[in-house]
Amino acid sequence: MSVLALALVVLLPAASGVLLCLAGPRARAAAIRVSLTTATVTAALAVVVAVTRPALEIPFIAGAPLGLGVDGLSALVLPVVAIVTLLVLIFAAAEGTESPERFHGLMLIFAAAVAVTVTATTLPALLFAWEIMGAMSWALIGFQWRDDRRVQAGFVAFTMTRAGDLGLYLAAGAALMGGAGLTLAELPAVSSPWRDVIAAGIIAAALGKAAQLPFSSWLSRAMEGPSTVSALLHSAAMVAMGGYLLLRVAPLLEVSGWAGTTVAWIGALTALLLGAVAVAQRDLKQLLAASTVAQLGFVVLAAGVGSTAGGAGYLVAHASTKALLFLVAGAWLAALGTKQLSALRGAARRWPLVGVLFTVGALSLAGIAPLSLWALKDELLAVALEKSPALYMVGLTAAALSAIYSGKALFIVWGRADDATEAGYDTEQPGTRSIGRWERIPLVVLATGAALLGILALPPVSEPLKAMLGEAGTATPSVIEFAGSAVLALAMLALVAIGLRRGVPQPAWAVNWLGLEKAVHVAIVRPTLVLSEALARFDDNILDRDLHRTARAGIVAASRAARADERGVDGAVEGLARQLRGLGTLARRPQTGKVHQYYAQTTIALAVVFALILLVR
DSSP, X not given: OHHHHHHHHHHHHHHHHHHHHHXXXXXXXXXXXXXXXXXXXXXXXXXXXXXXXXXXXXEEETTEEEEEEOOHHHHHHHHHHHHHHHHHHHHHHHHOOSSHHHHHHHHHHHHHHHHHHHHBOBHHHHHHHHHHHHHHHHHXXXXXXXXXXXXXXXXXXXXXXXXXXXXXXXXXXXXXXXXXXXXXXXXXXXXXXXXXXXXXXXXXXXXXXXXXXTSTHHHHHHTTSOXXXXXXXXXXXXXXXXXXXXXXXXXXXXXXXXXXXXXXXXXXXXXXXXXXXXXXOSBHHHHHHHHHHHHHHHHHHHHHHTOHHHHXXXXXXXXXXXXXXXXXXXXXXXXXXXXXXXGOTTHHHHSHHHHHHHHHHHHHHHTOTTSHHHHHHHHHHHHHHHHOHHHHHHHHHHHHHHHHHHHHHHHHHTSOXXXXXXXXXXXXXXXXXXXXHHHHHHHHHHHHHHHHGGXXXXXXXXXXXXXXXXXXXXXXXXXXXXXXXXXXXXXXXXXXXXHHHHOOOOOHXXXXXXXXXXXXXXXXXXXXXXXXXXXXXXXXXXXXXXXXXXXXXXXXXXXXXXXXXXXXXXXXXXXXXXXXXXXXXXXXTTOOOOHHHHHXXXXXXXXXXXXXXXXXX
């Protein structure tokens, strides 16, 4: 029965999503009911399989089945992803969207792909889910397809993540060459150098999905998509799945030696640099996007240092926190018609409940005790300190930046609105000036998670969680570390409160996301275009020219052959035909039909025969 439940966690949203998309406008009236019913049942089934821990395998190719299974890590993550999906869909249904059947269908297909990613035990299953996630992200980011800017944003996100995704194919090929099979649990046993190739391929794919350096800029462009899409894809799913994959293959990273250290430093530097980017943003969704990349940097750091419990706990707490913040940003965008921070001044005062819920999420993101991300951040940083003090200091500095950008957004939305603020309303879309009751219910649930999930890092729960995830012997934060990080976060908030009066520094390199998109254009896009143009010229001037010459020579030869045919072969055939026609004409003349003429012809013929006989004799 539990195996059936695991299959339904995937098949139910997948089938419902496909049917909604295929039915199109005919399913519009029933789309929301189907979507919410499916998501509710899927969330309940996710809880069931998290408890029962089933596994199944479907034959695919020899030695490489499509394997799904629930262990400690997936048992923690799968229900959270399913519940966040349900809450986001409830919010989307309350807010309303164009083509609800297409929107909810794509979201359900995406949720099914995420469920496969979380439970995949073999590379073929992971590859299928990874590809579907990428395709659905493109469709959802560019959901408003009449807007070329949004469609282009979807293409940018798809292309950049696709570049990293190729690493999974490299890893699968190396696993086959290494002879250990395509089961994820067997990858650490592959002999070197194939093991290193596998690690490199998986790291590239994970960093691309998690928008870690150097792939970070695609997430900035992805903010063109609907806020509900951002609330799911860029909190509990897709981006989170990059970090999740690294947690899943943490034993491989540890065995390879170099991979763990590399991943840890990439995560730490991403958390630091994208934290600075978040501080400089003027757009709330851009701030949240940069903070997502930075916060996922902590998960990647945890995977690199072997803190699976800290990383997994941080991932699920961040999912609840960031989904909450993105949905509030979407609610304010729909109500006020803007997501510019300067125009959102006083938004929290205008809708106090929504403002309080946003405050819970922002303070959790800042690392304020006792909210969820405070203790979980210390959990993984304690393991980083054990591995490398330098790594710890970079992570601690990134944590301080978390408090700064969270405080910046928080103090602005609680500020007092003025005439200049209201002048910024409706600059991006017409605002409704209202936030519905059903839109607020998912926010309350997510805020509860943002407030309470920190218990995963506290002593009554942390040790059983580590045991469930198979983690042993890692460091735990001391009381001094807990207290120190809490004081640091409060100090940063106080600094922001003072600094906002003087203006927060907004260097161009930070506002423009480190110039990453420009760097991609300079380093990859432009050289590719130049190479393409050079190859086109080579094709036109060399290959095509030779082909045209060959074609012209063929035409000349064909013309000459045609003339030879007309004048020679055709002339001879026609001359022979004329001669035969002449002989035929002569042969027809004696055929008059008169008997006496036939007698005369016979007499002449006999006379000729006798004459010949006499001559021969």
